[in-house]
Amino acid sequence: MKIVFRGVRGSIPSPGARTVRYGGNTTCIEVRSDNGELIILDAGSGIFPLANTLLASLPITCHIFITHTHWDHIQGLPFFIPVFIPGNCVKIHGAFDPVNHRSIREVLARQMEYSYFPVREEELNATMEYTTLRERQTIEVGDAKVTNILMNHPVLNFGYKVECNGKSVFFTGDHEWPLNIYPDDAENQNEMDRLNFLEYQSFIDERNQELMDFIHGVDAFIIDSAYTDEEYFNGKVGWGHGTFENSIKLARRAEAKALYFTHHEPTRSDEDLEKLLASLHERFPPTEHDPKWILAREGVEIEL
Amino acid sequence: MQRPGKKILAQVKKMPPFPITRRRILVMTTDVNCPPRELLEAIHTDPILTLHILRQINALEFGLAKPLSSPKQAAVVVGVNIVKNLALSALDQKPARNSLLPEEINRFHQLAYTTGALARMLAHKAKLPLIQLQGIQVAGLIFSFELLAMKRLGDDDAFSDFFSNWKKGSLKGTELTMSGSTFDHGTLGTAIAEAWRLPEPLHASLANQRPDTNDEESQLPSPYDCVLMASAIANQWLLKVKKHKLNLEEKFPESVYGPLFDPKGEAAHAIHHLWTEFASDPELS
Numbered sequence: 001m002k003i004v005f006r007g008v009r010g011s012i013p014s015p016g017a018r019t020v021r022y023g024g025n026t027t028c029i030e031v032r033s034d035n036g037e038l039i040i041l042d043a044g045s046g047i048f049p050l051a052n053t054l055l056a057s058l059p060i061t062c063h064i065f066i067t068h069t070h071w072d073h074i075q076g077l078p079f080f081i082p083v084f085i086p087g088n089c090v091k092i093h094g095a096f097d098p099v100n101h102r103s104i105r106e107v108l109a110r111q112m113e114y115s116y117f118p119v120r121e122e123e124l125n126a127t128m129e130y131t132t133l134r135e136r137q138t139i140e141v142g143d144a145k146v147t148n149i150l151m152n153h154p155v156l157n158f159g160y161k162v163e164c165n166g167k168s169v170f171f172t173g174d175h176e177w178p179l180n181i182y183p184d185d186a187e188n189q190n191e192m193d194r195l196n197f198l199e200y201q202s203f204i205d206e207r208n209q210e211l212m213d214f215i216h217g218v219d220a221f222i223i224d225s226a227y228t229d230e231e232y233f234n235g236k237v238g239w240g241h242g243t244f245e246n247s248i249k250l251a252r253r254a255e256a257k258a259l260y261f262t263h264h265e266p267t268r269s270d271e272d273l274e275k276l277l278a279s280l281h282e283r284f285p286p287t288e289h290d291p292k293w294i295l296a297r298e299g300v301e302i303e304l
Numbered sequence: 305m306q307r308p309g310k311k312i313l314a315q316v317k318k319m320p321p322f323p324i325t326r327r328r329i330l331v332m333t334t335d336v337n338c339p340p341r342e343l344l345e346a347i348h349t350d351p352i353l354t355l356h357i358l359r360q361i362n363a364l365e366f367g368l369a370k371p372l373s374s375p376k377q378a379a380v381v382v383g384v385n386i387v388k389n390l391a392l393s394a395l396d397q398k399p400a401r402n403s404l405l406p407e408e409i410n411r412f413h414q415l416a417y418t419t420g421a422l423a424r425m426l427a428h429k430a431k432l433p434l435i436q437l438q439g440i441q442v443a444g445l446i447f448s449f450e451l452l453a454m455k456r457l458g459d460d461d462a463f464s465d466f467f468s469n470w471k472k473g474s475l476k477g478t479e480l481t482m483s484g485s486t487f488d489h490g491t492l493g494t495a496i497a498e499a500w501r502l503p504e505p506l507h508a509s510l511a512n513q514r515p516d517t518n519d520e521e522s523q524l525p526s527p528y529d530c531v532l533m534a535s536a537i538a539n540q541w542l543l544k545v546k547k548h549k550l551n552l553e554e555k556f557p558e559s560v561y562g563p564l565f566d567p568k569g570e571a572a573h574a575i576h577h578l579w580t581e582f583a584s585d586p587e588l589s
Contacts, residue, residue, distance in 0.1 A: 095367075096365050096366055096367060098360050098361065098363065098365075098366045098386065098390065099360075099386065099389040099390055099393055101365075132365070132367075133367065134367025134368075134369075135367050135368050135369040136369040137367070150368070150369075150381060150382055152380070152381070152382065152383045153383055153385075154383055154384075154385035154386070155383075155385070155386070156382060156386060157383075176383075178379075178380045178383075181339070181340045181341040181344065181379075182341065195428060195437075198434055199376075199434050199435075199437050199438060200376060200380070202433075202434040202435040203376065203377045203380040203381075203435065203438075204380055206435060207380050207381055238337075238340065238384065238385075240383065240385070
């Protein structure tokens with residue numbers, strides 16, 4: 001299985017000299033199974049450069065798995081050139097919108113309405129197929145299979161695990177590991193406050209264990225690491241994103257083989273990212289059992 | 305008794321949350337940094353809003369691998385913002401045609417809130433697993449939901465009878481059956497629980513049936529026992545008959561009664577604490 005990062009930036013495309021090495025495109029990951037099946041995780045602006053590489057091998061069939069429908073994960077879809085060309089087959093998978101009661105097709109079609117884009121979804125020439133996924137539903141894609149799990153974000157977000165011939169990769173999409181909404185202060189709390197804390201923590205512990213069981217032992221763990229702990233606890237709690245420090249803890253707990261930090265904060269320069277990685281190595285000295293820690297970088301190909 | 309059809313369930317689905325909850329949540333959500341704790345606790349006082357969120361979360365098309373039994377659990381699994389937006393969508397519901405009188409709303413709200421909070425405390429006292437407590441609180445909160453639903457459906461006589469009996473103190477413990485009603489207590493609840501895919505103990509609570517899975521040989525009270533007993537205590541407490549003997553021994557076997565309720569008055573103390581808390585909240589009281 002091969003993985004190519006096509007977009008690693010969070011929130012908004014951030015081109016320019018400061019981001020030229022790690023890249024300014026928003027989230028898109030190309031995955032190729034051993035038999036060459038094309039699986040695309042998210043359709044941020046990084047899907048446009050991917051589309052250009054596909055033009056030499058038309059017609060194509062591909063499966064696009066959308067983690068969630070915030071702009072930075074879908075904004076490239078109207079520019080995914082194969083959808084305009086007859087003979088291609090594009091199969092899109094994603095979650096139901098429980099608040100507005102919309103299928104994945106209805107949600108995505110809206111960004112191609114008259115006000116936003118000149119071509120309507122109904123006018124696309126490729127064969128378009130949509131699947132609104134249930135949690136833990138597995139989709140077979142040739143010799144690979146893709147299974148999802150719900151993550152914690154301000155909109156419904158699926159993390160995806162792709163497995164092929166004994167190798168696996170897990171991508172969180174955007175995810176904030178839940179915090180207890182009650183303070184932990186055993187010495188000064190009355191019985192009811194303590195109960196509130198312990199009860200909420202039991203939900204968190206159960207959910208984290210389910211996620212860890214799902215991720216355990218993956219060869220590549222690609223995780224939203226938008227912030228540092230310091231940034232997170234100074235005004236970013238509840239924004240739906242993870243931290244570098246927590247990603248390291250989780251990768252260790254999941255016994256992942258390699259950890260890829262992604263969803264780089266849009267104002268963070270290449271230099272900032274590298275300084276940050278160096279400081280993490282100082283603060284959390286890697287042990288021999290640790291996964292490799294790698295900053296996801298646009299264009300880099302990984303062979304599992 | 306006839307079984308409620310889809311049309312009736314659709315009407316129940318359209319029930320609006322209590323006006324007081326609506327006001328509180330609309331005000332607090334004007335602040336984008338509204339603390340999740342305040343929001344979730346406000347939701348947890350309203351049986352209609354709580355049920356609305358659980359119905360949406362557990363809906364087939366949403367496709368959760370495992371049904372959830374409380375908005376707090378949902379906040380951990382799918383995120384607080386989704387729970388908030390589901391709550392806001394419920395607040396968009398138009399007021400019901402057969403609106404409740406303010407007095408009726410108040411009484412039902414008190415009964416629901418008190419039953420829920422007591423059920424949780426009793427379950428904790430009975431040493432049931434922490435992870436079950438919120439579900440048990442919600443089960444208590446929605447225990448008498450179908451009474452409200454019948455009012456919504458226009459079964460005014462049955463509803464009035466219930467409140468009239470309640471005020472007179474002639475409802476004993478768990479006797480919530482309404483004579484002359486279109487559906488008996490539990491029939492509508494069963495239909496709601498099945499259609500909305502509610503997990504235990506919520507299903508048992510609405511259906512007013514001991515769950516099949518309950519082990520009769522068990523020495524521990526079941527979640528449903530806690531809810532049933534909480535309902536009995538709340539009914540009597542809200543009639544302000546603090547010294548009234550509850551006669552719980554007659555209604556529950558010793559194995560259930562023993563761990564939950566002791567003659568030294570610990571439970572009574574807990575109820576008093578709860579009531580003080582409830583009464584000191586200017587909005588809820």
